[in-house]
Amino acid sequence: MKPDHLEVWKNCLTVIKDNIPAASFTTWFEPIVPLRLNGEVLTIQIPSLFFYEHIEEQYIDILGKTLRRELGPKAKLEYSVVMDKSASDVQPTTVKFPAGNRPDVRNRQGQMTAPASRPEFHNPFVVTGIKKQNIDSQLNPEYTFDNYVEGACNRLARSASIAVAQKPGKTAFNPLFIYGNSGLGKTHLAQAIGLEVQKNMPEKTVLYVNANIFQTQYTEAIRHQRINDFLHFYQMIDVLIIDDVQEFAGKQKTQNTFFHIFNHLHQTGKQLILTSDKAPVELQDMEDRLLSRFKWGLAADLQLPDxxxxxxxxxxxxxxxxxxxxxxxxxxxxxxxxxxxxxxxxxxxxxxxxxxxxxxxxxxxxxxxxxxxxVRKTQREISVDYIQKVVCDYYGIDIDEMQSKTRKREIVQARQVAMYFCKTMTTSSLSAIGSKIGNKDHATVLHACKTINNLQETDRDFKNQLLDIEYQIKE
Structure with a gap:
């Protein structure tokens, strides 16, 4: 009994799967749908012209060999390129596999097409054609780790960024979500990762793009009926850096598209780096499924530099x-x-x-x-270090005692007072406050704040102490 199109394609995939990386097979062959077998011509449906071009560039030899094995030396492959419903009438392209040569490209009437007429992939980040090496990473060469000054305000984020740059896609920090107020170095740090990857792993494709530009590209792709080209372009990136993801808020279709790109890259072991002016939990008008993925890796904040x-x-x-x-x-x-x-x-x-x-x-x-x-004249900067100094002076203790592990009542209370004022008078996170005051965790800081609140509600003398300390801090 003569095999049908499903069986022929299944047999081809069995061979192809054993000869290419698993991630490549998932990306480029699983989406293909066999449509029909007419004599020695197998027709397969692919999502876009970009898909066709990439398969032609990378997998034509193995496709030709497997197809000839199934259908004989005169086997032909026909691509049915359907980008979306509005483009369902796109004429498919027939490809003949002559032995030992690149396939001739023929139209449905069997006429040879000129090389210049081959489909092109239109994307602003591609210089010529669609080859990965032609993608401009959009990175600023000045944004390196060497000129990013480390301090307590950014130590976690910088350390995590270096780890990601050394092993993109292979650490627990995927995605790496860097957040903080404007001007604190989020873009610098994110691009430093990309530059480091480019320097040490030139075979990897890195792309930096602002969320607003991503949104503009998406809109253009919809308008020109190239949404599948848009998707497949982003799905081929090895290290994707999206800056200011908070700009996706309220844009449901863009979020949905980015959700699919995120999923594909994450599942194929590619690295995502995201920046935002807010922590994932504070982002508004975002799909829950997208927010949950932002929390999969590490969220590292950037504080005001001391x-x-x-x-x-x-x-x-x-x-x-x-x-x-x-x-x-x-x-x-x-x-x-x-x-x-x-x-x-x-x-x-x-x-x-x-x-x-x-x-x-x-x-x-x-x-x-x-x-x-x-700059506007400001009061003395109120920092964690400054508050510690004021509290220590008020209670007549050394800063080393506050930083120690002692459980003496007067030291514990002074430490709790310092944590309370740091929480109420600075923008530092609970974790950052705890790390600077006795190397405590965020739960200890939260407990200290509750304790001080309760004490000042029940002890008038203690409340007066707090007012004196607050006055000295602000003085």
């Missing part, structure tokens, strides 16, 4: 530019520009520009004038 980190950032920038600056000026800038790294770098650029234009060295007075024009 004074020491800001000083290090300034000194690194000065060293890179070959400029010197007095320590008192560095300290003044670091102590007054506190909101984010971008603002800090902007103030530094202004100072250097003023110095160049006026042909004068940067003095403390000139720095104060310039900085005061750029």
């Amino acid at each position: 004074f020491e980190t800001r000083v290090s950032i300034i000194k690194q920038k000065l060293y890179k530019d070959g400029v010197s600056m007095p320590d008192d000026v560095v300290n003044y800038v670091a102590g007054n520009v506190i909101h984010n790294v971008r603002e800090l770098e902007g103030a530094l650029i202004s100072l250097l520009a003023q110095s160049t234009l006026n042909r004068k060295d940067i003095s403390y007075e000139s720095a104060r004038e310039t900085v005061d024009k750029l």
Whole structure:
């Protein structure tokens, strides 16, 4: 009995599966549907022209061999390319497999087509054709790990990023979700991963894209009936970096499309890096199934840099530019520009520009004038370190005692008071507060805050103590 199209294709897949990587088989062969067998011509349905082009580039030899084995030396393969319902009338392309040569491409009438008429994949990140090596990663070469200053505010995120860069797709940090306020270095850190992967694993395809650009591309793909091309382009990326994913909020169709891309990449062992201005749990107007996937890996936050980190950032920038600056000026800038790294770098650029234009060295007075024009006068920075110092001074204990593991009542209470004020007067997370005060976990900090709240409600003297400490912190 003559085999039908299902049996022929099943036999082909058995051979192909044993000869290519499992991930490649899942991506490029499982979506194919055998349609019919007409004599020696097997017709298969593929999702897009991009799919056809990739199979032609990568798997034509093994397809030809397996098909000739099943149907004989005159076997032919016909692709039925159906991108979506509105394009269901696309004419399929017939491919003949002559022995030892690349297949001739023929239309339905058997006429040879010119090489220039082969389908092209249109995507703004592709320079020419669709080959992976032609994809522009969109990375900024300045955003490296070497010029990303580490501090307590970003240590977890930076360490996790380095781990991901060394073994993309093979750590528990997939996806790596980096979040924090604007200007704290999310984009820098995410792109540093991509640059490191490119340097050490040039065979991997890395792509950085902002969520707004992704949304624009998706809209264009819908308008030009190329949604399957869009999907398959993103599904071929090895390390995908999506910046500002909070921009997907309220865009249900875009979220649905990204959900499928996310699933495919994750299931095939590819790496995803996402950035946002909020933690996954705080994102609004997002599908629950997408939010749950954001939580699969590691969510690492970036805090406001402390004074020491800001000083290090300034000194690194000065060293890179070959400029010197007095320590008192560095300290003044670091102590007054506190909101984010971008603002800090902007103030530094202004100072250097003023110095160049006026042909004068940067003095403390000139720095104060310039900085005061750029940023609003603020109160003393209220940081975890500063609160600890005020509390220790108030209770007459050393900072080392607060950091120790002692269970003395007066030390424990001082530690709890410091945690309480850090929680109410800074933007630091519970984990960050605990790590700086006695190396405690977030549960200990939460318990301390509850204890202090209860005490001030029942003990008037203790409440007065808290008011005194709060006044000194804000003074």
